Amino acid sequence: MSGIDVPAPSPRPPTPAKASATTRPTGRHRRTRRRKGRLRRRLLAYREVDLVHSADPAHDGGACLLLVHLRRIVGCVTYRVCPLCALGVITEVRVREPFRDTGLGTRALSHLQATHPGTTWHNTDPARLIADLMRRMRIASTPTPPSCPHPLATPPGPPRTDTP
Numbered sequence: 001m002s003g004i005d006v007p008a009p010s011p012r013p014p015t016p017a018k019a020s021a022t023t024r025p026t027g028r029h030r031r032t033r034r035r036k037g038r039l040r041r042r043l044l045a046y047r048e049v050d051l052v053h054s055a056d057p058a059h060d061g062g063a064c065l066l067l068v069h070l071r072r073i074v075g076c077v078t079y080r081v082c083p084l085c086a087l088g089v090i091t092e093v094r095v096r097e098p099f100r101d102t103g104l105g106t107r108a109l110s111h112l113q114a115t116h117p118g119t120t121w122h123n124t125d126p127a128r129l130i131a132d133l134m135r136r137m138r139i140a141s142t143p144t145p146p147s148c149p150h151p152l153a154t155p156p157g158p159p160r161t162d163t164p
Contacts, residue, residue: 042103045103046103049068052065054066058078064078065079067095074096076093079112086119087120088116088122089145090121090139093109093125105133121140123141124144124145126143
């Protein structure tokens with residue numbers, strides 16, 4: 001086989017060393033390390049947080065929708081409903097800091113709207129974060145609750161439909 005000339009292999013540039021575990025990947029579509037935090041809390045908010053109706057001891061005749069995660073209260077929506085006028089007033093919305101941007105406020109208000117269909121809701125909480133939530137949910141914000149000739153009272157829990 002001495003009559004066949006085999007071309008010599010072309011010189012290749014040396015391959016770069018693999019990136020170590022301490023360097024972060026660069027680029028437009030790199031994976032960030034935040035996916036464990038925010039996304040995990042958002043999924044937790046929908047899977048593991050229970051909505052529990054309760055009477056509000058601070059306000060006479062009011063009700064409270066508790067947001068419960070692992071036997072701890074992580075949020076509360078305080079409200080009153082007059083079933084005769086179909087008028088609801090949300091007086092306070094509180095969500096703990098780790099669960100603040102997880103959609104729990106939206107979930108709680110949507111639950112109230114589904115629990116009391118046909119009710120016109122108003123908000124009296126002046127907090128800026130709450131005002132933004134109310135604007136997104138299309139709930140009117142007023143400094144004073146609208147007038148109702150009936151006392152705004154709500155028994156805890158969804159309205160009963162089995163009474164004769």
